[in-house]
Amino acid sequence: DSGVTQTPKHLITATGQRVTLRCSPRSGDLSVYWYQQSLDQGLQFLIQYYNGEERAKGNILERFSAQQFPDLHSELNLSSLELGDSALYFCASSEGDLYQETQYFGPGTRLLVL
């Protein structure tokens, strides 16, 4: 158990809908990272937050947004969903900001868009 929690574990929704994925980092970790894993795109970095501020942006679509709250949990919002958004979404956390430490991954949220 990494100490990172994600909810929900599974999500089935329809095209055009909007969903919110939630991540709680390990106690004491200030950075949260979001990743997408799909068969055709592989593993992709989406976005990083550090202590409530956006620190880095990867291949995140404009239809997707994220935020980190004062209690350090983070939410990834996916809107106008398309079939191709079906994927496993991981979050990870670390103590610091610049990827110097080990990242601890949550169990993931499996999203299926029908």
Added chain:
Amino acid sequence: ELKVEQNPLFLSMQEGKNYTIYCNYSTTSDRLYWYRQDPGKSLESLFVLLSNGAVKQEGRLMASLDTKARLSTLHITAAVHDLSATYFCAVARFGTGNQFYFGTGTSLTVIP
């Protein structure tokens, strides 16, 4: 965009044998990472390599980094079945917006 290539993509090896997974990247990077993913599971961080010549070892796995060659290797010594998993390397670049790129992954199967 930084490209990260791993080879081989698939590796089947017998228990007790040694093998190396290679990770090449296209431009300079600031950090190199190795991860393990078991089927249907999340990722587990294995190593973070911070500088040229860095070598880290944990059990039967040893990772090294040659920044001049833009190459990292993950060496497996005397493989055991428990090492069967997919291994990913990833590189980070810092600067105007930190970036993080994954390799394609190497699916390792250790045969008894």
